[in-house]
Amino acid sequence: MSAHILVVDDSGFARRTLRQILESAGHTIDEAKDGSDALERYYLKKPDLVLLDMVMEGMGGMEVLNKVRELDPAAKVVLATADIQSSTRAEAQTAGASGFVTKPFEREQVLSVVSTVLTGGLSWN
Amino acid sequence: MELTSAHQDTLTELINIGYGRAAAALSELTGRRIILEVPKVAVHPISEVSATLSRVMMGEVASVHQVFSGPVSGNALLLLDHEAAVLLNSLLLDQPIIDDRLDSSGREAITEVGNIVLNACLGVFGNLLQVQVSFSVPRLRLESVSGVLHSISVRDRELQYALMVHTRFHLRDSDVSGYMVIILGITSFSRLLAELEKWENREAPK
Numbered sequence: 001m002s003a004h005i006l007v008v009d010d011s012g013f014a015r016r017t018l019r020q021i022l023e024s025a026g027h028t029i030d031e032a033k034d035g036s037d038a039l040e041r042y043y044l045k046k047p048d049l050v051l052l053d054m055v056m057e058g059m060g061g062m063e064v065l066n067k068v069r070e071l072d073p074a075a076k077v078v079l080a081t082a083d084i085q086s087s088t089r090a091e092a093q094t095a096g097a098s099g100f101v102t103k104p105f106e107r108e109q110v111l112s113v114v115s116t117v118l119t120g121g122l123s124w125n
Numbered sequence: 126m127e128l129t130s131a132h133q134d135t136l137t138e139l140i141n142i143g144y145g146r147a148a149a150a151l152s153e154l155t156g157r158r159i160i161l162e163v164p165k166v167a168v169h170p171i172s173e174v175s176a177t178l179s180r181v182m183m184g185e186v187a188s189v190h191q192v193f194s195g196p197v198s199g200n201a202l203l204l205l206d207h208e209a210a211v212l213l214n215s216l217l218l219d220q221p222i223i224d225d226r227l228d229s230s231g232r233e234a235i236t237e238v239g240n241i242v243l244n245a246c247l248g249v250f251g252n253l254l255q256v257q258v259s260f261s262v263p264r265l266r267l268e269s270v271s272g273v274l275h276s277i278s279v280r281d282r283e284l285q286y287a288l289m290v291h292t293r294f295h296l297r298d299s300d301v302s303g304y305m306v307i308i309l310g311i312t313s314f315s316r317l318l319a320e321l322e323k324w325e326n327r328e329a330p331k
Contacts, residue, residue, distance in 0.1 A: 010262070011233055011236065011237045011240070012230060012233045013217075013230070013233045013234040013236075013237040014237055055240075055260055055261075055262055056262065057262050081244075082150075082240050082241040082243075082244035082245065082248075083244050083248050083260060084146070084244065084245060084248035084249070084252070085248045085251040085252050085257065085258065086252055087251065087252075087257045088248075088257075103150075103237075103240070103241045103244075104150055104153045104154045104241050106153070
């Protein structure tokens, strides 16, 4: 199942890595480098899924998640982070994210989580 | 202010686990085996931290600095000499080295590496000690170690003494080597010791 995915990360390196992984699986990618850009693109293009970095300058990932869900309560948002703490994962789950991927990105993990979330599931392992 | 041998022992164990996780992350990024040296753990007056690190990392270094906060707070640094940063960038992007400068995409790549490596280490601390640690946006600087550390001590006036944990790592079959450094002020250091004791009691009840 190919989808339109919005990748939000202030690191160009991270955005390129995710683009490579996701495009290789047939998905179409849009990029945003900060929270404001992400909200604008979400509003205009309504992607099928958002892959969202947690720690960004200015508007952080959790704030973006909340605002996206205000725009669209059915939004599918997967949080991406280098933070491996279980408490962070729990916080993201409570905030309404649909899944979680950790950095450094592993191709199989990213595609598996994206696939699960696109088909309506949640992915927290 | 001194660490007891018991504290030293538990802290070294925690650091080994944390740095091990960080090394695993760096290995995944580069596809190379990471060799870690035994971490050095000591309390220094803040004025000595710069001198200690400047002896092992001279000249301009690429430093990724991340502030962490929570019950235990402080500064974490990934330090690479300039040549190592350029070489690491070429490994990450799988590109040959064209010149000895880090362009903007190279700087982004090194910043992200620092973010991942430092989060891996500190995240392990958070999980094991059962404290939540929050992280600032990582910042890359290209300047001397003393310059980097001066900005840390200016920002954090509490810093009179620092617990400094540093370990040298290098990528097998390459000339990339660097240091991971964690600096805590004394209030956080005391809190860390308290959490270490709790961890120790959970893992190996007396």
